[in-house]
Amino acid sequence: MNANLPPQFGRVALRGGLVTIGAQGFKMAIQFLSVIVLARLLVPEDFGLVASVGPIVAFVGLLQNLGLQQAVVQRKDISNQQLNQVFWISALVGLGSAVVVAGLAPAIAAFYGDQRMSGITLGSALPLLLGSLAAVPLALMNRHLQFGQLALNDVISAAAGLLAAAIAAYAGLGYWSLVIGPAVSAAIALAAAWRVARWTPLRPDLKVDADILSFGANLTGFNLANFFSRNLDNILIGKYSGAIELGYYDRAYKLLLFPLQNINQPLTRVMVPLLSRIHDDKARFRDIYVRTNWMLAAVTMPGIAALTLTSNQIVGLLFGAGWAPVAPIFAWLGIASLVQSVSSTTGWIFICQGKTKTMFHWGIYSSLTTVAAFVVGLHWGAVGVAAAYAISGYVLRVPVLALLVHRVGPVTAADFLLMQGLFIASSLLAWFLYLWLPASLTGQSDLLAVFLALALNYGIGLVFMLAVPQSRRALFTTLSNAARNIR
Incomplete structure (x- = not known):
């Protein structure tokens, strides 16, 4: 099964990106509505019970399809036999993951001293199996650039999950509604994926191609390493600094990184299959990757810089005066996140170029340096953890990642570092100018202060972008292509 490059590559990329980001917006709205609706129908204990199982299910879920779904998307040619092998391996691993989670149910209940946790754990295992059965159909949809269908699937399954959870909660099922919702969502996503993909598996065959298995195993290894480092900060802060400090840290982390994740995830869905189709055309691959990231940096980095600069005002506006300790944590995480919108897209390079082994090695190094930073910063509480994470990122991780990107190619270290x-530089100048603004202006209202910071950062960022030939060319080419493809 060959995945040829679409004749109108630019139009497919543009429309795919718009549709996917639009669907992500709908999903965010559904998630926000879910928080409001279920909070009115359930009690805090219900959320706490289900949340206690969440990390375990999420960890086991990383093994759900061994990275084989992404392998289906990435490969230029894949036979029906290979698809069949991937399906049965994914199904077997999904079944195994569900069995492992279910088997842990008694131990989890004993650990928490609450027998209700046993049923919650058993119910939480079902979406793992359903997700593994949907892996190949969803990968085929992504491979064939069916972004509209994928987006519709996402929105419908999310809405169905919310509706099911709300009905169950209204019926008085309590915490079970939070188990039923994800299960219904996974079932709807599975049914929709099979309906659209129109692919039928053959008899069971577990002899997966060694290249595909290696690709997926390395990608899974990266995800495991990343999961470890992404969650250890919460564990350390909760253990040594207490629940209050962790609460402040959690709010800052989610406030800053949630929007970034909801930009990068839909872009990844679009860019990985598109870049995979042209990975042999090094010049074109580099051009499209660099132009995309110039625009991504232009949209995200000035905004993050402005929010970091006005962290006190942002926290006051969104959370209220009682959450003031969140502000310095938010500021340090903002400094750390300034480069993450671009850095996170290096996964496109590793995946599309088939270099997941390098990606795995990078994941190990990144995780070790991140964990070391957490341990060093822990002495100063949540603020120290955030500060150490930010500083170590610029000193230990960004330079190494630039070298790895250059080594894999075709994007160079200069491309990677110049974008960031x-x-x-533009953010530093904007910060300096903001501090020179009269207090009568910036102190007039929190909202005005944030607006001024945003205007300065985006304005100066645009000036810098127009002054540098590479970024100016990327901006004008992107705008020209967008105008032509919209017509």
Whole structure:
């Protein structure tokens, strides 16, 4: 099964990106509505019970399809036999994951001293199996650039999950509604994926191609390493600094990184299959990757810089005066996140170029340096953890990642560092100018202060972008292509 490059590559990319980001917006709205609706129908204990099982299910879920779904998307040619092998391996691993989670149910209930946890754990295992059965159909949809169908699937399954949870909660099922919702969502996603993909598996065959298995195993290894480092900060802060400090840290982390994740995830869904189709055309691959990331940096980095600069005002506006300790944590995480919108897209390079082994090695190094930073910063509480994470990122991780990107190619270290360096420089100038603004202006209202910071950062960022030939060319080419493809 060959995945040829679409004749109108630019139009497919643009429309795919718009549709996917639009669907992500709907999903965010559904999630927000879910928080409001279920909070009115359930009690805090219900959420706490289900949340206690969440990390365990999430960890086991990383093994759900061994990275084979992404392998289906990435490969230029894949036979029906290979698809069949991937399906049965994914199904077997999904079944195994569900069995492992279910088997842990008694131990989890004993650990928490609450027998209700046993039923919750058993119910939480079902979406793992359903998700593994949907892996190949969803991968085929992504491979064939069916972004509209994928987006519709996402929105419908999310809405169905919310509706099911709300009905169950209204019926008085309590915490079970939070188990039923994800299960219904996974079932709807599975049914929709099979309906659209129109692919039928053959008899069971577990002899997976060694290249595909290696690709998926390395990608899974990266995800495991990343999961470890992404969650250890919460564990350390909760253990040594207490629940209050962790609460402040959690709010800052989610406030800052949630929007970033909801930009990068839909872009990844679009860019990985598209870049995989042209991975042999090094010049074109580099051009499209660099142009996309110039625009991504232009949209995200000035905004993050502005929010970091006005962290006190942002926290006051959104959370109220009682959450003031969140502000310095938010500021340090903002400094750390300034480069993450671009850095996180290096996964496109590793995946599309088939270099998941390098990606796995990077994941190990990144996780070790991140964990070391957490331990060092822990002495100063949540603020120290955030500060150490930010500083170690610029000193230990960004330079190494630039070298790895250059080594894999075709994107160079200069490409990677220039995109980030330009907007770091523009942000520093914007911060300096903001501090020179009269207090009568910035102190008039929190909302005005945030607006001024945003205007300065985006304005100066645009000036810097127009002043540098590479970024100016990327901006004008992107705008020209967008105008032509919209017509």
